[in-house]
Amino acid sequence: xxxxxxVLAGDGIGPEISVQGVDVMNAICEKFGHKVSYEYAICxxxxxxxxxxxxxxMTFQACKHADAVLFSAVGDPKFDNxxxxxxxxxxxxxxxxxxxxxxxxxxxxxxxxxxLHKSPLRxxxxxxxxxxxxxxxxxxxxxxxxxxxxxxxxxxxMYTRPEIERILKVAFEYAMKRRKHLTVVDKANVLASSRLxxxxxxxxxxxxxxxxxxxxxxxxxxxxxxxxxxFFDVMVTExxxxxxxxxxGSVISGSMGLLPSASTGESTPVFEPIHGSWPQAKGLNIANxxxxxxxxxxxxxxxxxxxxxxxxxxxxxxxxxENVRTxxxxxxxxxxxxxxxxxxxxxxxxxxx
Amino acid sequence: xxxxxxVLAGDGIGPEISVQGVDVMNAICEKFGHKVSYEYAICxxxxxxxxxxxxxxMTFQACKHADAVLFSAVGDPKFDNxxxxxxxxxxxxxxxxxxxxxxxxxxxxxxxxxxLHKSPLRxxxxxxxxxxxxxxxxxxxxxxxxxxxxxxxxxxxMYTRPEIERILKVAFEYAMKRRKHLTVVDKANVLASSRLxxxxxxxxxxxxxxxxxxxxxxxxxxxxxxxxxxFFDVMVTExxxxxxxxxxGSVISGSMGLLPSASTGESTPVFEPIHGSWPQAKGLNIANxxxxxxxxxxxxxxxxxxxxxxxxxxxxxxxxxENVRTxxxxxxxxxxxxxxxxxxxxxxxxxxx
Ligand SMILES: CC(C)[C@H](C(=O)O)[C@@H](O)C(=O)O
Ligand SMILES: CC(C)[C@H](C(=O)O)[C@@H](O)C(=O)O
Numbered sequence: 231x232x233x234x235x236x237v238l239a240g241d242g243i244g245p246e247i248s249v250q251g252v253d254v255m256n257a258i259c260e261k262f263g264h265k266v267s268y269e270y271a272i273c274x275x276x277x278x279x280x281x282x283x284x285x286x287x288m289t290f291q292a293c294k295h296a297d298a299v300l301f302s303a304v305g306d307p308k309f310d311n312x313x314x315x316x317x318x319x320x321x322x323x324x325x326x327x328x329x330x331x332x333x334x335x336x337x338x339x340x341x342x343x344x345x346l347h348k349s350p351l352r353x354x355x356x357x358x359x360x361x362x363x364x365x366x367x368x369x370x371x372x373x374x375x376x377x378x379x380x381x382x383x384x385x386x387x388m389y390t391r392p393e394i395e396r397i398l399k400v401a402f403e404y405a406m407k408r409r410k411h412l413t414v415v416d417k418a419n420v421l422a423s424s425r426l427x428x429x430x431x432x433x434x435x436x437x438x439x440x441x442x443x444x445x446x447x448x449x450x451x452x453x454x455x456x457x458x459x460x461f462f463d464v465m466v467t468e469x470x471x472x473x474x475x476x477x478x479g480s481v482i483s484g485s486m487g488l489l490p491s492a493s494t495g496e497s498t499p500v501f502e503p504i505h506g507s508w509p510q511a512k513g514l515n516i517a518n519x520x521x522x523x524x525x526x527x528x529x530x531x532x533x534x535x536x537x538x539x540x541x542x543x544x545x546x547x548x549x550x551x552e553n554v555r556t557x558x559x560x561x562x563x564x565x566x567x568x569x570x571x572x573x574x575x576x577x578x579x580x581x582x583x
Numbered sequence: 584x585x586x587x588x589x590v591l592a593g594d595g596i597g598p599e600i601s602v603q604g605v606d607v608m609n610a611i612c613e614k615f616g617h618k619v620s621y622e623y624a625i626c627x628x629x630x631x632x633x634x635x636x637x638x639x640x641m642t643f644q645a646c647k648h649a650d651a652v653l654f655s656a657v658g659d660p661k662f663d664n665x666x667x668x669x670x671x672x673x674x675x676x677x678x679x680x681x682x683x684x685x686x687x688x689x690x691x692x693x694x695x696x697x698x699l700h701k702s703p704l705r706x707x708x709x710x711x712x713x714x715x716x717x718x719x720x721x722x723x724x725x726x727x728x729x730x731x732x733x734x735x736x737x738x739x740x741m742y743t744r745p746e747i748e749r750i751l752k753v754a755f756e757y758a759m760k761r762r763k764h765l766t767v768v769d770k771a772n773v774l775a776s777s778r779l780x781x782x783x784x785x786x787x788x789x790x791x792x793x794x795x796x797x798x799x800x801x802x803x804x805x806x807x808x809x810x811x812x813x814f815f816d817v818m819v820t821e822x823x824x825x826x827x828x829x830x831x832g833s834v835i836s837g838s839m840g841l842l843p844s845a846s847t848g849e850s851t852p853v854f855e856p857i858h859g860s861w862p863q864a865k866g867l868n869i870a871n872x873x874x875x876x877x878x879x880x881x882x883x884x885x886x887x888x889x890x891x892x893x894x895x896x897x898x899x900x901x902x903x904x905e906n907v908r909t910x911x912x913x914x915x916x917x918x919x920x921x922x923x924x925x926x927x928x929x930x931x932x933x934x935x936x
Contacts, residue, residue, distance in 0.1 A: 426736035
């Protein structure tokens, strides 16, 4: 293939891990005979500082004309104490999602043996957990009609049939490629929007007769994920519930710092780590680049380049096995590798493979 | 005092545990010289079967004219497969909340040593957890304008200033009585309604200078509760977020089956276990009555009758210590006590105290 990649490094540790992602992308393209070119674009607090907009038009254009976006992280503490500030880095995220039509956020929840001790859950509960959260990302209260004055405020949790159908289609298709078990999470005992979700899921389920589809209320899902995370294979839900459940899912894995995600939809897909911009670590060469590197694996897999993805995953597993790890996951007494050193080791592994 | 109690036993194991709650109520009243009388009223699936309404007018009247409601549980599997059915037991719950103006749902999250092994969390993380979730219960998407047709649906997450002020007042006051730490949970980086919550909390905080008030996004709160549950003292949030977070909170404690709750507001307060109606166990004399019994402790404490509440708690702790336990929490080889036997033991303890 001939890849055009838009690189959005963003804030905090973003630029450092971005470099490692690009290096891995290059190594794989070289090995497998793909061409790749990059367009670098600004976003987040960085873009607010430079042009006053966290997702400026030129960044949008760069994304739009790329085959994929390699995104790192946005967010800066100087915006944290005032969630009502007019311009905020997160708005860049929301604008990117909306403008690129990224309606499906795909988050694999996976454990790494060497990180199981980081899970707040008992190891025996979580060690075999392996599921995917699919979160609708461009609808619901995030984008519905809003109102606020000094005496009242509201948000509208609105979904249309096409919005629900397209995300459920993604979910059913993921289930088909996996263990064929889909859990539709809603609050159909209370919400009209959830009832429409459930109705449409029930209409679509017969088209996927091999998939076992079950329905769960969001409060039960929040509990089930703790009590029996291995129950889940593919879980799908609306935007706001997904915001909460995907974060809960990543924390139970203990592997939060290593998990990538994909956001896909109407135009260019975006691949990014699930972790944030960790401003305190900026420039210290201590951030773990693995989530970013695994987001490159997801990128290749998205284009059905399975071998490419598999080699990246193999390299990551090898680095963990060989204790080539950044400080926060290094075993006691083990050598501490920096962001760059871990990235370089993985590139090297790929080249030699 | 001269208590008038409305008793709503409901469905499944409800009637069995209700009896134990009433017996404990009687024992305490006798010991401390209070008078008590009961009015029994139907609700839930039971009331649907009998009069076609899960919270009929006569039940409402019984509640309205009582000093407190002792509620057990509602829900029947025959309604479970169709969340869109016209009449459902849960509607009774919602009607009760709205008609009695029960805007504050108070759920202590507390661990019992002998149940720590039931927590999905590592014992060392959760053993000292002791916090209170305060959930707004009569606003937000549960009661906002709804619409649904075949092609679109919406719910409105609406809050007015007085609704927010009164629940925050409850939260600040709880914090004053406890460790003086309040966490206001919202999604102010996305939702207009959350921004109004946060604005009002910031306006009110100076009236409680001793309280440390912090603000947390709901996705972060869902993670923090797992990573560091001891961080929390009092947490307050809106209805839908509260639905999810309170369930998450009770499951991490490992003590779900033992936790009571109170719903308070404009008129008669309601005291109930947080667990459901467990239809499979109905009539088997195996349901744990402790959550119901502890809800009686909350009832006395609500009326500032601290000694009465403390004696119930002491009796419950003693029953656990003496291994007088229902099957699901009995240690291996220990004698298994039934619902009635545990209740009788506690009544006996109170009488002898
Ligand atoms: C930063 C915020 C707007 C965003 C969201 O709520 O979607 C984040 O929490 C996420 O999950 O990507
Ligand atoms: C049964 C349901 C309507 C209810 C709610 O969502 O409030 C329940 O989950 C609860 O938390 O009491």
